[in-house]
Amino acid sequence: MEVWDMLDAFLPQLLLVLFALLMPALDYWLKDKRILAFAALIPMLGYGLALVTWTIGGHWEPPETGIPLIEVNLFSGTFALAFVAVGIIVVLSSPDYIRGERNHGEYYSLILLAVTGMTVVALATDLVVLFIGLEIAGIASFALSGFSKKERRSAEAATKYFIVGGFSSALTLFAISLFYGVSGTTDIAAMGSQMEAMFSSLEGTRSVATLATVMLIAGLGFKIAAVPFHMWAPDVYEGAPTPISGLLAAASKKMGVAAMFKIFLVGIIVTKSDWDVAIAVIAIVTMTVGNLIAISQANIKRMLAYSSIAQAGYILIVLPVGTEYAVAGGLFHVLTHAFMKSGAFMVVAALAVRGVGERLDDYKGLSRRSPFLAVAMTLFLLSLAGIPPLAGFASKFVLFSSAVYASIDPGPSWLLWLAVAGVLNSALSLYYYARVIKKMYMEKGPEERVTVPKMTGAAILIALIMTIVLGIYFDAVVELCQEAAGSLLQAVS
């Protein structure tokens, strides 16, 4: 029975995998493929409810884990919540979108596996588990992005994603192997102190650690699409089926963020002086380039892709700042971005189901064709730009103000520039978000009505409610995020 006690902490993941394996069988038996989507929702809703009652309600505690490789704490809980929420939104909107395709069972199965991998990354306290989680999610999403086999661009997106993803995981694995070499352990919490001991006893190990850090920045930089490792993201998001683009932008990218938080803020925090300037520069370049290129895009999925590159830049602020408040801001932004970005992609998906194209010009006069979708899109875009009282404003506020606080108290004063760059970029981003809103409301387009596909509408509604609720009750959420950040950083102190 001891084995079962140890598996307690893995129970949600086991359920997810079990349902993932069941999906193709159910696909074989069921005539109505929509039931498949509901079956795929069962484990995610269960996991999500458990996470909500634990993190927000405080009515239930997850079992203590006996395994040293994973830890169930508020940090992992918050990230898992974001992943599962995106998973639910994506699965809900899928039946409408993939109606004409074959192999529905495999589709839901792969989504469940991707979510499993992401939650494993959130739980991991060991580099082995972290890497396995990254790869489970990665391999599942390679296949997902090529799901529309009839479309040329879907196949192309899958190829590009697969080559870049394989290259990035090779870089990550090589970096991890070097870290293992200079620290002698794969346990993230123990890495720092062991590395310091090694630095003092063996000459040259510090430069190996620096090399490994550079490779890790590149490897995980590809995963979160930080500039200059971002070239794949717009192509893949444009070519992949739209719900999957939402999954990649809102959840898969956050998995890279979770891995970075763990490795940089816990594992190699002892060498922070070696990498903080580099990551700060990458953060500023990422948000600026993302926003600047987004301005010139004519395809809405590409525009959202560049906007999510910019959002990754905002989140990268957390690493050079490194205070508990900053991590809380990063977590908060991960949560809000999960809802607003997946919501925006689901609006695109809903319109695509009804035959509205993906060019910005296709959105002309949308407010008269479908008021609900136009209002939802407007709110998501305003939230992405950071307009109060929506969620995006609150999380960006916490994120940027943490950089300001840290520039005064512990950190070097140049951290202030991160906040300045962030605020300027938010102003810049408003331009291209507002352009879409102008097209939807001010310009004349075709007149015929667009009906909202039911299940996609439900998914959009969930994302919309969360975007507003997270903005209004932000103080409670910030408190939760601060506790979560504390649970991550306590491993260091």
Added chain:
Amino acid sequence: MIPIEYWLIFSSLLFCIGAYGVLTRKNAIVVLMCIEIMLNSANINLVMFSSYHSVLHGVVDPSGQVFTLFSIAIAAAEVAVGLAILLSVYRRYQTIEVDKINILRW
């Protein structure tokens, strides 16, 4: 025991060969093979460091070797999915030259 430097040079060379191939080759299958070379260079590192730490501290440190087993399995899964993707690309484009697969661009 072979000095650790030799192993490090060997694995770094393999890694560089793989990375060079990924960046310059046009055929997607060759790119796939180069990614495998890169992953394997990391595997060599892991096994080598594992045995090196065992000698250094006098206690057997198996975590690197276990990690290698996992990463070999992951690499195999990646190849399986990758070849499937390349098959579906070939059906759409009648080629797997990566520079000819280029309808998505800004």
